[in-house]
Amino acid sequence: MALRLYNTITRRIEPFVPLAPPRVTIYTCGPTVWTYAHLGNFRTFLNQDLLRRYLEYLGYDVFQIMNLTDVDDRIIAEARKAGKTISEHTQPFAEAFFEDRDYLGMQPAHVYPRATGAVESMVRLVQDLLDRGVAYRAEDQSVYFAVEKFEGYGRLSQLDKRELKVGARVESDEYSKENLRDFALWKASTPADEAVGAAWDAPFGRGRPGWHLECSAMALEELRSRFGIATLDIHAGGVDLIFPHHENEIAQSEAVTGQPFSRLWMHGEFLTVEGTKMSKRYGNFLTVRDLREEGVDPAAVRMLFFQTHYRKQFNFSDASLAAAGKGAERIGELHQRLLATVGGTLGGEPGEAGALLERDVGRALDEDLNAPNALAAVSNFVTTANRALDGGEWSPAEAAGNLQILGRVTEVFGILPRRPAEDPELARWVEGKIAERQKARSAGDFSSSDAIRDELAAAGIVLEDTPQGARWKQRGS
C-alpha cells in the first residue's frame, strides 16, 4: 500500500515519491486578497488541507508554503476606488482569510509569504532571466519572458495540442510583446500604480511584478534557504491555474534552475452553483462568513466537500450541505458514545472493526485521495460499532482501541462536529430542568415532563434518554 496521486503533467495517477523523504514540500497557490475568498476558493484549500493531513497521517514531515497575492490588477483597481494604498486595502482581507481558515479547521501552512514582501527576490529572478537571455525589456519598458526560448513550454497544459482562439489574448497593452504568448514578468509602473503604492525600483526599471512571478520567486526562496533545493514535491491549485499561471511558473523557474520546479502538479476542480462555476465574476458566490452567520458547523462543510472527489466538479446547495451535516453528526454521535463507553479505560486494543476501518480508509486515500470512498468506510464502521455497542459486544478495552482509530481517521478529515463550548451557567440550568423532568416522569406526570422537554427544545437543547439517565446536547446553533 502506498500513496498514488494524479499528476497533471503526466495525466496519470503515479506513485508518490518525494525528493527527500520523510520531508515533503508543498506549495499551494493561496488567495488573492482583493476581497473575501469564496467557498469555491475554499474547496481547493480544503482539499489541500486533506492532502496535508493525510501526508502527516502517513508519517511524512510536511512543509507547506501558501502565498498571499497582495498586488494585482484587481487590488490596484479596488484600492484606487477607495483611495487607499494596496496594503491598506488588502490587510483586512488577509486577516479575514486567516479567520475563515481557522473557522474551517484548516491546518495553517508553515509560511505565508506575500508578494509585496518578496519584491527583492522577484527582482533577482527577473534579472537572472534577463542575464540568461530568456527575458527581454520591451518598448513599453516592461520585461517579458520569451516563451520560445524555453524548451518544453506548454507541457503542463498541453499547449501543443491547442489552437488559440482568434483574438483571445490580444490586448492593447500587450502590443510590445515580441510573441503573443510571451508573458509579463515585470510591468512598467503607471501613474495609477504609483498612486496606490504598487511600484518598486529595479535595475531594469521601476514597476511591479507580473502575476506569475511571485510564486516562482517565493517558492524557490523558501526551498533554497531552508533545504538547499530548487524542486517542490507537490504544487497544487485549482484547475484554472494550469494555464497560464502554472505553465508560466514552470518556465520562469526552470529557465533559471535547470531543475523541475515541482515533481507533482495537483489541480482541484471547481465548485459550481446551479451548474455554473462559483465565481465573483458571475456573482453566484457564497463566502465562509455567510455560512458562519447561518450557524453552519464547519464539519458539515468539510464533510460535504470530501464526499466528492477533488478532481470532479460538484454543485453546492443548501440541501446537500444539510445532508452532509447530518452525516457528520452521526459520526460525532458514535464518537461521543464510544467516549462514554470507554470511560477512564486507558490503552486498549483495536478490534477487527478498527483494523478494517484503518485499512479501508488507507486504501481509499492512497488511490489519489479518494475521500468519498474513505468516508464510506467510516460510515460502515459507524454502523458496525453501533451494532456492537447495542449488543454489548465490545469490552472497554476494545472500545478504547477502536475509538483511538476512529479519532485518528476522523482527524484526517476534520469532520467531528464541534461540541458547544462548555457554558457552566447553561449546564446548571439544563441539569436542573432535567432533574425536574425526571421527578415528573417518576411520578407518571408525562404532560409536565413533556412540557419541560419542549421548553428545553425551544432553547435549542435536545434530550436523549438513556439507561444512565438523560443526555443533552445543543442543536444546530
Next chain:
RNA sequence: GGCGCCGUAGCCAAGUGGUAAGGCGGAGGUCUGCAAAACCUCUAUUCGGCAGUUCGAAUCUGCCCGGCGCCUCCA
C-alpha cells in the same frame, strides 16, 4: 473554433471489464410512557441514448443527445 471533463436511485455520490459502495431523504419494524439517539428490513434487474467489441460492459470503441470548464492575472 481548439483542448479537456462530466451525465449512476427522489437528492448527493463511489465504482473504469466480472455482474451496482456510502450519505441524505422515504416506508415499515425493534427500543421508549411518548420522543430522541441507535439498530434491523425495504427503497437502481440498472448506470443519458443507439450501435459495436467481448464468454461477460456502468466500465472498452464509434456516433448522437445533454451539461460544464480552460484558451480572459478566475481556486
